[in-house]
Amino acid sequence: MESFVYQMPTKFVFGEGRETEAGKYVKEFGGTKVLLHYGGQSAEKSGLLDRVGASLEKEGLTYIRLGGVKPNPKSPLIYEGIRICREEKVDFILAVGGGSVIDSAKAIGLGVVNEDDIWEYYSKKKEPKGMLPVGVVLTIAAAGSEGSNGSVVSFEREDGVYKRDCGGEFMRPKFSILNPALTETLPPYQTACGIVDMMAHVLERYFTNTSDVELTDNLAEAIMKTIIAEAPKVMENPEDYQARANLMWAGTFAHNDLCGMDRGQDWASHNLEHELSALYDCAHGAGLAVVMPAWMEYVTEHNVMRMARFAVNVFGCHMDFADPENTARAGIKALRSFWTSLGMPRTLEELGGKKEDIPTLLRMLEIEGRTLGDYVELNGEDCENIYKML
Numbered sequence: 001m002e003s004f005v006y007q008m009p010t011k012f013v014f015g016e017g018r019e020t021e022a023g024k025y026v027k028e029f030g031g032t033k034v035l036l037h038y039g040g041q042s043a044e045k046s047g048l049l050d051r052v053g054a055s056l057e058k059e060g061l062t063y064i065r066l067g068g069v070k071p072n073p074k075s076p077l078i079y080e081g082i083r084i085c086r087e088e089k090v091d092f093i094l095a096v097g098g099g100s101v102i103d104s105a106k107a108i109g110l111g112v113v114n115e116d117d118i119w120e121y122y123s124k125k126k127e128p129k130g131m132l133p134v135g136v137v138l139t140i141a142a143a144g145s146e147g148s149n150g151s152v153v154s155f156e157r158e159d160g161v162y163k164r165d166c167g168g169e170f171m172r173p174k175f176s177i178l179n180p181a182l183t184e185t186l187p188p189y190q191t192a193c194g195i196v197d198m199m200a201h202v203l204e205r206y207f208t209n210t211s212d213v214e215l216t217d218n219l220a221e222a223i224m225k226t227i228i229a230e231a232p233k234v235m236e237n238p239e240d241y242q243a244r245a246n247l248m249w250a251g252t253f254a255h256n257d258l259c260g261m262d263r264g265q266d267w268a269s270h271n272l273e274h275e276l277s278a279l280y281d282c283a284h285g286a287g288l289a290v291v292m293p294a295w296m297e298y299v300t301e302h303n304v305m306r307m308a309r310f311a312v313n314v315f316g317c318h319m320d321f322a323d324p325e326n327t328a329r330a331g332i333k334a335l336r337s338f339w340t341s342l343g344m345p346r347t348l349e350e351l352g353g354k355k356e357d358i359p360t361l362l363r364m365l366e367i368e369g370r371t372l373g374d375y376v377e378l379n380g381e382d383c384e385n386i387y388k389m390l
């Protein structure tokens with residue numbers, strides 16, 4: 001086990017109807033003037049925005065609405081948000097939505113507090129020093145940004161769309177309100193994308209070279225087994241509150257780093273995927289459903305017993321002691337079948353991509369002269385090989 005410091009400063013407020021307490025928590029964390037940030041239609045149509053707005057007014061808080069965040073949040077709206085916050089002296093950002101809205105809110109918060117263009121931070125040229133406080137009312141169990149220390153944004157630049165992440169402990173939200181009932185209106189495809197993403201967040205940590213991490217390995221397996229058990233219930237009955245609740249909590253724990261702080265983590269699959277959602281604007285979870293099993297096949301040999309353990313402990317595959325690789329392969333097959341059973345794509349073509357784009361994907365990945373991943377360090381040729389497998 002590696003040495004670590006673990007602090008989870010976000011306050012989680014869980015349960016039905018709790019979004020009506022948003023104003024109380026904004027006040028608790030010092031907000032007086034709020035940017036209420038949200039996405040396209042869903043939060044407006046369901047009446048959620050009005051309920052949250054009323055809770056802010058009840059606490060005597062003033063707020064400005066800024067909607068229109070698109071999936072794979074785009075930089076122009078973020079720059080607009082930064083301008084509004086500066087002009088209006090906003091001191092708190094409340095994100096009502098999923099990963100895209102939360103990440104957009106975090107990016108605005110970075111832009112307001114730091115001097116440089118936020119591109120400098122997302123392109124890792126400079127380190128941000130802080131962020132305006134952000135609170136969350138979560139509407140989809142997926143990205144885990146409600147508890148994570150990161151934000152992922154698509155920057156539209158002259159030579160293409162760069163989807164890049166920025167991280168820092170100060171980027172965890174002050175509070176996150178998790179009402180599972182809010183996720184009942186999700187289209188099945190989005191529910192499924194979220195299920196893939198949260199599982200991938202555990203897997204990026206599960207495949208590690210660090211040994212003697214039994215407690216967190218067992219936690220990781222418990223989270224994955226919970227996801228596998230609850231997913232079919234919500235696909236069958238979108239209004240199954242208890243299953244939605246289990247998935248929502250699993251999604252938060254999948255990515256608040258509880259399962260990762262004691263070990264080396266990989267993240268190559270996420271990096272490979274981000275180029276797909278940048279180029280094709282596909283859902284991040286759908287991209288992962290295609291990339292992650294291919295990555296697992298590509299790296300199986302690195303530690304066959306690790307992959308076999310996943311197969312046995314998570315999917316209940318039979319352990320073939322004579323040929324553990326057989327078991328490892330059965331685990332990858334089970335994962336792929338689970339994700340496709342939810343309606344997720346299997347190939348690049350199903351995502352809307354094509355093999356001719358691989359040189360573009362590699363160029364945007366900026367892989368030359370560096371490697372991706374920690375479990376197995378992938379060079380440019382490895383990345384190309386994996387893209388060719390999709």
Ligand code: NZQ
Pocket residue numbers: 039040041042043069070071072073097098099100101103139140141142143144145148149150151152182183184185186187190193194197255270277284285
């Ligand atoms: O815009 P609206 O109308 O709200 O529609 C959204 C959107 O189209 C819809 N939706 C959300 N809640 C809904 C709903 N529709 C009906 N009812 C509801 N309750 O769902 C669609 C997808 O929303 P989005 O926020 O994009 O989904 P998700 O939470 O999966 O976020 C994906 C983004 O997060 C990034 C991804 O790369 C992607 O850009 N990630 C962020 C991470 C982080 N900050 O820690 C880590 C992740 O690995 C990931 O990279």
Ligand code: ZN
Pocket residue numbers: 143197200201270284
């Ligand atoms: Zn993810």
